Amino acid sequence: MNRLRQQIVEGNRESFVAPHRIADGTVRTVEVHSSPIHTGGRTILCSIVHDVTEREAAKVALIESEERFRQLFEKIYTVMLVVDPANGAILDANPAASSFYGYPREVLCRMKIGEINTLPPAEIASNLSHIRQGELHLFEVPHRIANGTVLTVEIFATPVIMGGQPRLIEIVHDITDRKQAEKEREAMIRDLEEKNAELERFTYTVSHDLKTPLITIRGFAGLLGEDLGKNDHEATHRDLVRIDAAAEKMEHLLTDLLNLSRIGRMVNPPEQVPFGTIVAEALDLLCGPLTKRGVAVTVDPEMPAVSVDRVRTREVVTNLVENAIKFTDNQEHPAIHIGTQQREGKPVFFVRDNGIGIEAQYQTRIFNLFEKLDPKKEGSGAGLAIVKRIVEIHGGKIWAESEGKGKGSTFFFTLPPAGP
Helix, strand or coil: CHHHHHHHHHCCCEEEEEEEECCCCCEEEEEEEEEEEEECCEEEEEEEEEECHHHHHHHHHHHHHHHHHHHHHHHCCCEEEEECCCCCEEEEECHHHHHHHCCCHHHHCCCEHHHCECCCHHHHHHHHHHHHCCCCCEEEEEEECCCCCEEEEEEEEEEEEECCEEEEEEEEEECHHHHHHHHHHHHHHHHHHHHHHHHHHHHHHHHCCCHHHHHHHHHHHHHHHHHHHCCCHHHHHHHHHHHHHHHHHHHHHHHHHHHHHHCCCCCCCCEEEEHHHHHHHHHHHCHHHHHHHCCEEEECCCCCEEEECHHHHHHHHHHHHHHHHHCCCCCCCCEEEEEEEEECCEEEEEEEECCCCCCHHHCCHHHCCCCCCCCCCCCCCCHHHHHHHHHHHCCCCEEEECCCCCCCEEEEECCCECCC
């Protein structure tokens, strides 16, 4: 009553919220707007009363809800960010976020999403717009943490009203390991598909290539019996030569199959060795064939060191040089060059020849098991498949380049470099 009297004396207006009891005894919360009115020589107080019980209850509930959220926000182990949807500013970050990103909380709260999200700014802005409109809730993005590492994170984002302002709550989960596992699984599936295709070719070889010398042996064994019965020594000798040649072909084929099956199971510990040393060892082994064919071999004077299974890597160089010798036999001056070049800042090794060349449609097929472009050439066709598998076991890759028939070939491959 003292307040009302003061209003009347001073002629002030006032608004306030107060509890009022109605006839049934219930107490309601009302908002009162009071104003003094001068009439008939008197001053009276006119009050307009609004029932705001529900509104005030909602306010209290909102405050309690925000307090519960704040307690959860502070204590939960899940990474959470509060973001301004208009400009991507990070308004708040819980302790888990500070620990995850490696920034103090006060530093995080001075940053924008674009400083940790490595997507282009236009894409970040587009994502924020879609979240504001409720069109995007769960997505994957790359986030850079304080030490520079880029992690793949899954974000659940939802628009909310906090303190009367629109905000985005982002819950962040690190899925880097999961994504890496998925990549490894996909790589394993691809590898399995390649192995299945290789197994099909192997089955064909067993049923065809191995069968051919067996048929030859069986046929000439029958002729051998007839020629022995006729006491024909010259024919008998011819039969034995044919049988021996067929047996030798089968032996080579079985040896290649055995070598191929061992790769990946019998790997020597890696050692750091200059690649030039491995090349020199391979060329020493092939001194005879190189001299016999009159092949001129040149080698880059300086090549980087690699961290490899020395024996297997020497086998790579040996196979590639043997392959080059084989396919330069039509040249008057056969030549092979072994060297290295830089591609994308990394060393790439190569063996180049001036032989018959490889047409574009065969430059991938030649690495298939038992794939022979020229059936008349010696060998089983397993050499390049063995080379490819050895290189891939080291984490490298191999490919062929050629300008076409008669233009020579270059086989490029990568290997892990030696450490510091």
